[in-house]
Amino acid sequence: MQNLLENLNSEQLAAVTLPDQSALILAGAGSGKTRVLTTRIAWLIQTGNLTPGGVLAVTFTNKAAREMLTRISAMLPISTRGMWVGTFHGLCNRFLRAHHRDAGLPQLFQILDSQDQQAAIKRLLKALNVDEEPREAQYFINAAKEEGKRAKDVEIGDEITRRKAEIYAAYDEQCQREGVVDFAELLLRTYEVLSRNEVLREHYRARFHHILVDEFQDTNRLQYRWLKLLAGPKNVMFAVGDDDQSIYRFRGANVGNMAEFERDFRVENVIRLEQNYRSQGNILSAANALIAHNKKRLGKNLWTSAGSGEPVRIYEAQSDAYEASWLTEEVQSLKRSGLRLAEIGVLYRSNAQSRIIEHALFSAGMPYRVYGGLRYFERMEIKHALAYLRLAANPDDDGAFLRVANFPARGIGARSLEALQDAAKAGGASLYKAASGLSGKAGASVAAFVRIVDSLKAETQQLPLPETVEVMLERSGLLAFYKAERDGADRVENLNELVNAAAAFINEAEEHDLSAFLAHASLESGENQAAEGTDALQLMTVHSAKGLEFSAVFATGLEEGLFPHEQSALEDDGLEEERRLMYVAITRARTRLYLCHAQTRMLHGQTRYNVASRFIDEIPQEVVKRLTPPMRSVAERGRFDDQAWAPAPEKAFKAKTAGHGFRIGQAVQHPKFGQGVIVNAEGSGTDARLQINFGKQGMKWLALEYAKLTAGS
């Protein structure tokens, strides 16, 4: 026991050893949050307060769940089998498999990931013959479900909402008919079962005496209600989170849950973990000063016992290309000084920004790895393979049927499928069932496909999972198809990898059947990119960097309009969320932090002229060091062009002037809006209008004749 609690600081210790009452732990970045969470579980068990089976611990990612289990196993000589540790979705899946009857689901229900859901919605809209944006409908449905609302519960304010609610109702019917559930449905269905079934509810309430939640600031309304329902009046909730790192509001995360939790659970103990074990002093000062600009906070200040360390470096580049090539050189010099590339993170606000950075890195022969984009189980060929497996498990899965009926091509065209869909609709049956009634030429090719599905189902019934996958790859013709393709080598490799994935799954998971594997594939989208053995620079968005840390961090593209993103200005509370995002970026760094911005940037095929992000100004001067002379205008820039800090220009900067003395890129002063940069110009003479980026004041079109503009400093 002494061992467990060794080396905890006093706040961590207090959190770990809290008495049996609900608590909120405000855990700052790098404050040992996971350690507290896992030690708390281990301590409860070791002191006899709790049996492993009484633990319910919820995370947002599979990675975090695995990490938690590993750490608990390392601390205690017990099996973690009986614990419920997992993601909200994973745990709900487990619950619904166990109680599928009560939930009104088939035993082998399938899980739709976002991609599958979108496809299902598209199919539905087509069948209903309504003209609606699938994305819109998907957003509407998920938002409603996350509010805990069924179609009938949606408040109908106007015609548009009424239409969407109708689509929602039809979508739910379709899912029910096909035996599939989407991500939000996993949660909502579980919530509904627990609400109406008192026996089950009491059973789980009696079982999970302690409920622990990680990343609590990211919970949505439904997840919070789910937790509340499960906790009941007696159980103990231990919620760990950081309101300053709440960056997923656009996905439904509701920071307000933290305050609500304090009230609902009459939390007496709000413990703040403010000692940071990651970053050096100046970096933390920058983070603290920045986030202090936010009004809606629970309040927290990070500190460290490490020294102040290096200053925060600010680099101003002439263009996005300069930024990228400077970054490349800087990384090279860091590498020479002994830093591993994997210890360096390059962060940006949006994925589009990676392109130019990649270009520079690639030209310099610098190994890098980009996170984000397609993941293993999201790849097209894997989706196809999974569709065959889904049909083997449940032939009535229309989504899977449509996906692969004619892939590889076997003469089932759009017309055949339409005929089939009509027949299915008329008979109220699945496509698979309707297929036997089809006659003529179309009937023959469809029948051939049905035979493939049937033989797959029959042959794999008794086979172990990896062999099932192998048989499927052969029988479906997928392997043969990609082998014949010119550039199919990667896809063939990915498909073969699926056999390994199945083998790995039966080694690790408790259940070995096909539908468990399919659920796994839906819930765990897999690695972001095949891990390379080589040491590589890490490129990612700030969002995907959350939870990670690097010795050195480059935060790039810190410009008004980009970061904070211009779209955020339209959203309520948008700027504060952008600032939290910046806070996340800063707190990823251990010893060295670079903040970079460029004066011009190619965006959507046009050169944009940007001023530095306000977030840079919100960092105290005492902790920063400017690597470039503070430059105010493009006009002045020439003087610095040949200085050592500037890499060789790739191409001359283009600026146009319309005969009135002002030119694009020039800094100007306006009596009301202050300093800005001319971004665009139109007309000439008395018609001349200038578009000026005033940073905080926004982008404005001003008539030259009336605007009292003077050249800026």
Added chain:
DNA sequence: TAATTAGCAATTTTT
């Protein structure tokens, strides 16, 4: 049925 082309829009994305 497949392949080409025009048009369009363009944050962030744990499951």
Added chain:
DNA sequence: TTGCTAATTA
């Protein structure tokens, strides 16, 4: 500018 979808053509 890019990458995706929808419409058009061989």
